[in-house]
Amino acid sequence: MAADEDLTRGNIYLIGFSGTGKTNSGRQAAARLGWEFFEMDDEIEEAAGKSIPEIFSEDGEDRFREIETDVLRTAAGCARLVVSTGGGVPTREENRKLMAESGYVIRLSASAETISARLTASAGRRGRALRPLLGSEAPVERVRSLLAERESAYATADGEINTEGLRHSDVAQLIVDTWNHLSGESAG
Secondary structure, rough: OOOOOOOOOOOEEEEEEOOOHHHHHHHHHHHHHEEEEEEEEHHHHHHHHHOHHHHHHHHHHHHHHHHHHHHHHHHHHHOOOEEEOOOOOHHOHHHHHHHHEEEEEEEEEOHHHHHHHHHHHHHHOOOOOOOOOOOOOOOOOHHHHHHHHHHHHHHEEEEEEEEOOHHHHHHHHHHHHHHHHHHHOOOO
16 A cells, blocks of 8 residues: 555545445455555454454444544555445544545445345354444344434445445446546546
């Protein structure tokens, strides 16, 4: 990752609830653009020296959110990154400002039912528990409640892609297309 002060709004930030495809689709979009992919969850775990569930249980959500903002600040100091953010990143005003000043924010969305089904299906493959705020089964009502709580933050995105029924490769191309439209670039 190289810092590049000459580029403003040089990143793509993918926001949205867990299970909307930010990581897999984002990784593919970065490859199409020839950019680096930045997975915030991995960077948070590396910075803390422990897993996200361990941070929540040992240090609490407030400490997790502080680490999350520090990691986001690192990404914001770079350019040509596709950043997969955690579902709660845009709920902090400071985070929304960091993203808006250093990139374009694209929301990936899906229904609560689809998100619940995707998270439950992927829990075993991911080799770790679901998000700490959801528990181990991602119940639809809890997903629906968190989506409602976060709606105003998610609505600040520059663009939105509904990922219902789409393959990651399709979403990746839509990310590139949305970025091209927002930035006035012609790439990918």
